[in-house]
Amino acid sequence: xxxxxxxxxxxxxxxxxxxxEIETPHGxxxxxxxxxxxxxxxxxxxxxxxxxETGADVVxxxxxxxxxxxxxxxxxxxxxLHTFMNWPHTILTDSGGxxxxxLAQLRKLDEDGVRFQSHIDGAKYHLTPERSVEIQGLLGSDxxxxxxxxxxxxxxxxxxxxxMELSLRWAERSRRxxxxxxGPEKGQGLYGIVQGGxxxxxxxRSAEELSKMPFEGYSVGGLAVGEPQDVMLRMLDIxxxxxxxxxxxxxxxxxxxxxxxxxVKRGIDQFxxxxxxxxxxxxxxxxxxxxxxxxxxRHMDDPRPLDAETDCPASSVYSRAYLHHxxxxxxxxxxxxxxxxxxxxxxxxxxGMRDAIETGTFDDFYQKTKADLARGDxxxx
Amino acid sequence: xxxxxxxxxxxxxxxxxxxxEIETPHGxxxxxxxxxxxxxxxxxxxxxxxxxETGADVVxxxxxxxxxxxxxxxxxxxxxLHTFMNWPHTILTDSGGxxxxxLAQLRKLDEDGVRFQSHIDGAKYHLTPERSVEIQGLLGSDxxxxxxxxxxxxxxxxxxxxxMELSLRWAERSRRxxxxxxGPEKGQGLYGIVQGGxxxxxxxRSAEELSKMPFEGYSVGGLAVGEPQDVMLRMLDIxxxxxxxxxxxxxxxxxxxxxxxxxVKRGIDQFxxxxxxxxxxxxxxxxxxxxxxxxxxRHMDDPRPLDAETDCPASSVYSRAYLHHxxxxxxxxxxxxxxxxxxxxxxxxxxGMRDAIETGTFDDFYQKTKADLARGDxxxx
Ligand SMILES: [Zn+2]
Ligand SMILES: [Zn+2]
Numbered sequence: 001x002x003x004x005x006x007x008x009x010x011x012x013x014x015x016x017x018x019x020x021e022i023e024t025p026h027g028x029x030x031x032x033x034x035x036x037x038x039x040x041x042x043x044x045x046x047x048x049x050x051x052x053e054t055g056a057d058v059v060x061x062x063x064x065x066x067x068x069x070x071x072x073x074x075x076x077x078x079x080x081l082h083t084f085m086n087w088p089h090t091i092l093t094d095s096g097g098x099x100x101x102x103l104a105q106l107r108k109l110d111e112d113g114v115r116f117q118s119h120i121d122g123a124k125y126h127l128t129p130e131r132s133v134e135i136q137g138l139l140g141s142d143x144x145x146x147x148x149x150x151x152x153x154x155x156x157x158x159x160x161x162x163x164m165e166l167s168l169r170w171a172e173r174s175r176r177x178x179x180x181x182x183g184p185e186k187g188q189g190l191y192g193i194v195q196g197g198x199x200x201x202x203x204x205r206s207a208e209e210l211s212k213m214p215f216e217g218y219s220v221g222g223l224a225v226g227e228p229q230d231v232m233l234r235m236l237d238i239x240x241x242x243x244x245x246x247x248x249x250x251x252x253x254x255x256x257x258x259x260x261x262x263x264v265k266r267g268i269d270q271f272x273x274x275x276x277x278x279x280x281x282x283x284x285x286x287x288x289x290x291x292x293x294x295x296x297x298r299h300m301d302d303p304r305p306l307d308a309e310t311d312c313p314a315s316s317v318y319s320r321a322y323l324h325h326x327x328x329x330x331x332x333x334x335x336x337x338x339x340x341x342x343x344x345x346x347x348x349x350x351x352g353m354r355d356a357i358e359t360g361t362f363d364d365f366y367q368k369t370k371a372d373l374a375r376g377d378x379x380x381x
Numbered sequence: 382x383x384x385x386x387x388x389x390x391x392x393x394x395x396x397x398x399x400x401x402e403i404e405t406p407h408g409x410x411x412x413x414x415x416x417x418x419x420x421x422x423x424x425x426x427x428x429x430x431x432x433x434e435t436g437a438d439v440v441x442x443x444x445x446x447x448x449x450x451x452x453x454x455x456x457x458x459x460x461x462l463h464t465f466m467n468w469p470h471t472i473l474t475d476s477g478g479x480x481x482x483x484l485a486q487l488r489k490l491d492e493d494g495v496r497f498q499s500h501i502d503g504a505k506y507h508l509t510p511e512r513s514v515e516i517q518g519l520l521g522s523d524x525x526x527x528x529x530x531x532x533x534x535x536x537x538x539x540x541x542x543x544x545m546e547l548s549l550r551w552a553e554r555s556r557r558x559x560x561x562x563x564g565p566e567k568g569q570g571l572y573g574i575v576q577g578g579x580x581x582x583x584x585x586r587s588a589e590e591l592s593k594m595p596f597e598g599y600s601v602g603g604l605a606v607g608e609p610q611d612v613m614l615r616m617l618d619i620x621x622x623x624x625x626x627x628x629x630x631x632x633x634x635x636x637x638x639x640x641x642x643x644x645v646k647r648g649i650d651q652f653x654x655x656x657x658x659x660x661x662x663x664x665x666x667x668x669x670x671x672x673x674x675x676x677x678x679r680h681m682d683d684p685r686p687l688d689a690e691t692d693c694p695a696s697s698v699y700s701r702a703y704l705h706h707x708x709x710x711x712x713x714x715x716x717x718x719x720x721x722x723x724x725x726x727x728x729x730x731x732x733g734m735r736d737a738i739e740t741g742t743f744d745d746f747y748q749k750t751k752a753d754l755a756r757g758d759x760x761x762x
Contacts, residue, residue, distance in 0.1 A: 078684055084702070
């Protein structure tokens with residue numbers, strides 16, 4: 001018996017901005033969607049129920065971390081990643097390739113895949129397109145990613161092209177493995193990843209070739225790797241128009257609130273980024289009026305909350321003076337409150353965009369949000 | 382206009398065990414009560430609302446830590462400690478003396494008080510009985526402690542006696558300061574602290590002398606400082622019978638679940654201890670069946686929760702395999718879940734004792750709890 005197939009419904013467009021719904025075996029994902037990062041089977045400093053309450057429909061798990069510890073086979077024996085981490089909603093996993101390149105030791109990449117040693121204990125691994133999809137299947141991921149090669153920018157054109165062509169061959173191998181694993185029958189999706197660095201014609205070739213393969217969605221990879229925002233947006237301007245209209249589009253590893261706004265405007269449906277969670281562990285709060293550094297002494301005697309007008313307790317209950325104290329004192333509650341605040345803010349931004357697209361007022365929302373972000377934090381007392 | 386006075390009602394006794402109610406400006410404290418430790422204006426790794434939901438009526442704040450950072454004067458300007466840390470229920474503060482002796486640098490104690498340097502930045506302070514009560518008043522503490530000198534055990538009799546007599550003189554000075562500050566009119570309470578180490582006649586003299594002073598409650602100090610449990614219980618056997626019957630009795634810094642059970646049996650009403658919170662940050666869970674070390678590899682593939690029969694999500698939702706993974710991976714969620722589990726267990730133990738005293742079945746509860754604790758954790762899979 002087959003599950004209901006993975007699906008994407010495009011409900012409404014407003015300019016290039018899209019309002020949609022992805023359906024997976026673990027529920028509906030309203031798009032545009034921000035996916036909190038749950039690297040090691042936990043969104044750091046958050047209870048899973050809390051993550052859900054902020055409005056998240058989907059979280060991201062990292063294949064690289066999970067394959068090392070607790071291992072995909074162990075997670076599978078324990079009932080899959082949803083059960084393991086108490087997240088009964090949709091899970092997206094990356095392919096592991098990006099973290100292998102940034103975290104693992106003694107990496108060696110060839111046509112077959114990539115060999116590396118664990119950053120934890122030095123154990124040797126061989127990650128191939130097939131093994132990556134196998135791992136993601138063992139985890140029970142609803143939305144899986146093909147293995148690709150993501151290079152740093154800027155890089156010479158030949159290098160960008162080589163990596164992009166390799167990623168296309170790996171896309172085919174990933175797809176075959178996904179079908180062998182019965183992913184489509186389980187209602188899961190596999191996304192192909194558009195590469196091509198900052199070279200327009202390579203981006204177009206990558207998107208066009210991938211469009212010929214029957215992926216359930218398409219990612220834009222290889223951006224947000226240190227290039228200026230305008231380069232990233234130019235690449236989106238070139239790439240999204242040649243991506244399938246009837247499939248979700250996921251911009252990987254992005255981004256700051258302004259990046260989300262600009263990318264939705266250019267037709268992106270899904271995002272993930274460590275910014276809100278990482279910032280929360282470093283004393284930084286995201287609010288409607290920009291970033292607030294709670295370490296700053298200006299907050300030491302400030303009884304006001306981060307944002308009195310929101311309904312998230314993290315934003316409206318605790319005083320800045322208290323948050324400053326917790327950050328300075330190195331208390332875990334600082335990370336708990338600030339991560340919660342940050343994820344709640346990110347989700348409210350996404351909801352704002354979704355509502356605006358539905359009512360055909362995305363441009364107003366865009367202008368208003370830009371103005372608020374530019375206004376900056378309330379004046380010191 | 383005066384607040385309702387601080388009060389203690391002894392509702393029921395069962396043997397030496399007592400069921401009572403303390404009333405403070407911030408509510409009712411059902412006794413016997415366990416008070417989670419909120420050293421730096423936070424019960425580590427817990428939201429304040431969560432602490433309340435476990436059943437805590439009162440938390441403890443540490444005068445030493447708070448006087449250094451954020452300072453008592455700052456907390457007072459910000460509306461007091463209840464407002465500052467979002468805990469609208471009862472707060473008890475210690476005098477600072479114990480932490481000065483264990484954490485501060487270059488301590489020098491004389492008749493007047495104790496001089497020391499901050500462990501944070503080396504700044505110099507002078508803590509006297511008067512200043513301690515002043516700080517606790519600035520914090521807005523509902524239940525305050527006199528400054529005392531707590532010595533390590535074993536110590537020579539002359540040394541124990543000297544410290545006990547000094548503590549008696551400091552008790553008088555503390556009381557005068559408390560009345561100068563208007564503590565009684567605010568409905569706050571000040572507790573005298575029985576010292577005397579492990580010397581029976583000194584314990585008795587300390588308790589009798591303190592009983593002549595009009596304290597709202599009495600603490601038993603200077604125990605749980607490394608001596609064997611039987612020494613501590615012998616001291617309680619000697620001390621509680623000479624303490625006032627109509628005032629609450631607080632055994633400071635105690636303890637393990639078995640210590641609580643034995644001490645309630647001997648007439649103690651209040652406890653505080655860092656054990657459940659500290660253990661939670663080190664991968665240790667308290668359950669009805671003893672302590673569980675989640676770091677242990679036996680949990681790696683165990684899908685069972687800590688205790689399926691409790692209604693606390695921390696105990697009944699997350700698998701041991703997941704908790705093991707979180708602990709091994711160094712994830713903050715481990716401390717969040719385990720601290721929550723441990724405080725919920727401690728509060729359920731206290732509630733069990735309160736209910737048993739009410740129904741005159743304390744001895745049955747005592748036997749059953751001892752047997753459960755002795756049974757140990759469920760067998761490995
Ligand atoms: Zn990012
Ligand atoms: Zn203790």
